[in-house]
């Protein structure tokens with residue numbers, strides 16, 4: 001029997017594939033719901049509220065395999081036209097994100113000098129490959145400081161809720177490093193690489209949470225069961241109470257700080273390494289307006305906030321009913337404002353009334369509010385997104401080496417090899433493929 005601690009997408013995916021391969025699995029979840037950061041609910045008018053993640057990118061074959069195995073291919077929903085406008089809110093204006101060369105020339109987000117500096121990029125010499133350089137240092141070296149505040153910081157805040165200074169290049173954007181090493185220039189590299197269509201956001205009709213619902217249907221999950229102790233006796237694992245069972249293998253699919261806590265008595269060195277991974281919080285406010293309550297209807301995908309502009313602690317606003325029109329009732333506008341991250345950590349402590357006030361002020365600023373919204377749903381996510389800080393790749397390498405020395409125990413989670421839903425799905429599938437022959441051999445030897 002295999003125990004999986006944590007019923008986020010990592011734990012559910014691992015459980016699903018192991019069960020498909022014929023193993024007995026049991027999942028333990030501390031909360032009263034499964035899915036971790038992937039949970040969707042229906043609001044008062046049937047609008048779909050994604051409490052945290054709203055989808056996944058479609059450039060990961062492991063996601064396609066999972067969707068197919070669950071029989072969800074027909075429902076796999078692409079977001080609106082990938083070419084629809086992305087905005088950067090800068091100096092109190094929405095500016096188109098300069099994602100094409102023409103837009104880059106015209107953008108007000110960079111000064112003429114900063115644009116001229118971009119032209120020097122092909123002549124900047126290669127940096128060393130094996131460094132713990134931050135994303136910010138890399139950008140400044142290759143492109144100048146210009147794009148950092150107005151282009152790079154808003155974009156990475158939308159993914160990692162962190163500053164580019166606090167993120168390690170090779171753990172977060174390895175492609176940039178690869179292009180520099182292979183072609184000596186990002187621009188040359190992008191031109192030479194074969195053009196495939198960029199990854200596109202996908203989800204399911206009832207929200208991203210539908211994926212976890214479908215997975216959970218097939219799996220034995222014990223909710224409201226926090227695992228607080230991990231011990232090994234006679235080659236079997238046990239938790240705090242023998243009544244929870246005895247297991248040949250345990251997968252800890254929980255955040256690094258939770259893994260650190262469970263492993264502290266058993267493996268203090270490994271626990272110490274895991275506890276070095278810090279997390280940022282995020283707060284999501286989903287708002288539903290009637291069309292006529294806003295002067296201007298949002299168009300495009302959403303807006304990220306330039307680091308030179310303050311918008312009441314917001315990192316970005318997603319125009320949900322534009323991205324996935326079926327998420328909102330007809331003649332309504334549904335949006336999601338993401339607050340917080342390492343840029344505005346204090347927002348986590350705001351009370352609901354203040355978050356509602358800020359949410360309405362932001363809508364008024366961006367679209368002109370004529371009448372109050374139908375509803376605002378606020379979800380606070382404490383210690384939600386791991387920070388892949390400089391040194392992260394080496395730290396994870398060391399953690400993997402430690403875990404290889406332990407038999408019967410594996411780690412999964414968004415702090416290892418990618419924070420995206422697609423990364424968690426890929427890593428969980430890969431772990432099950434690695435474990436399958438080992439567990440089968442162990443079973444055969446016992447039998």
Ligand SMILES: Cc1cc2nc3c(=O)[nH]c(=O)nc-3n(C[C@H](O)[C@H](O)[C@H](O)COP(=O)(O)OP(=O)(O)OC[C@H]3O[C@@H](n4cnc5c(N)ncnc54)[C@H](O)[C@@H]3O)c2cc1C
Nearest residue numbers: 006008009010030036037052053054227384413414420421
């Ligand atoms: C606000 C927000 C928006 C996001 N948006 C996107 C997006 O749009 N697209 C995208 O690709 N990614 C997005 N992400 C990232 C992505 O959702 C997460 O990285 C991913 O869902 C993490 O899955 P996980 O299973 O590794 O961990 P979690 O989802 O953290 O699951 C871990 C589970 O373990 C449980 N647990 C913890 N400790 C114990 C214990 N001791 N005993 C039992 N259970 C325990 C927890 O309760 C939780 O259910 C977003 C994240 C956040 C926070």
